[in-house]
Amino acid sequence: MRSTATLDKFAKIATVFIFLLLLFILYQILNRGEEPVTIYRAIIDSLLFFVAVFCFFYSTKGYSIHSGKLVIERPIGKKVISLNKLKGIYDYQKIEKGFTIRTFGNGGLFGYFGYYSNDKIGRFKLYSTKRKDFYILDFGKEKIGISPDQPEFIEALKGYVSKPDAPQS
Template sequence: MEYKASLDTFGKVITAGVLIVFIAIGQKNVSAIISSNGDVKTTLIHGGVLLLFVLTVIGSYLYSTRKYSVTGDTLVIHRLIGNRVIKLADITEIRFIDSTDFSGTIRTFGNGGLFGYYGKFYNTKIGSMTWYVTQKKNRILLRTLQGDKIIISPDDISLVDCLRDSTVNNM
């Protein structure tokens, strides 16, 4: 069974804003390269900035969550690069979480809006966690036998029922 993972309005605004800023700054860098008359230092600096912007956008897009699916005995978090596969038998807890659970959350190595919210995050209530989130509603916490705390956010919250029905522990 597949479950969509649509980007929320805030994520769309962040993504559009970042792209607009990158394009505007990128145009200035291209102009600087063109007018540098072959100056190597100027070309390398402005070319490096352009490369950084392009790699940031492409990397963020490739690692963004596309959808979730429950197939056989696994939950698959689909990304264009590097799907995350979680065995249903390894899931020890499934529960909805609200905004109070995220108070004081900090990004330790994650993305906070460009094509989604994903990566490593931390707060005192939940601890260290990995997000594969596209919206700030329908957030679900999955705990695994290995101690992982994974946050997902499907469009359709019936994913919780599907996971509970499919897990060995029948939560």
């Protein structure tokens, strides 16, 4: 089973804005003429370019399920997560959210990924293309957020939720 992952409106706007900013900076560098380039300006320009490239390579392009594993497709490579310890799947929009903060991650450029923290859910990793419309996969100690476009993908994942052990008689 495979699902695409398309960017939400905010992520599209943020991505276009950052690219226009990078083009403007590049134009300023090339149109500078005889003016010397300061080391600070060069560092800042390089850092902005590096951040944009980094965000592209780690952005989520889609999801698939193969042999009991969730595969998160990214340009830099696939992130493979075993589904054998999946305890539950929760719709982020339907749970009591509380306050969410990005602790180390990206919040708009090519999507939303990295480490986030929520006072109700706890800490979780996000591999999403949507800011609010995603699902939390609960693996016990680890929680992961994903945002597949096709609802059938979540239904397929629900088949991997581990059932509580039957009482012994």
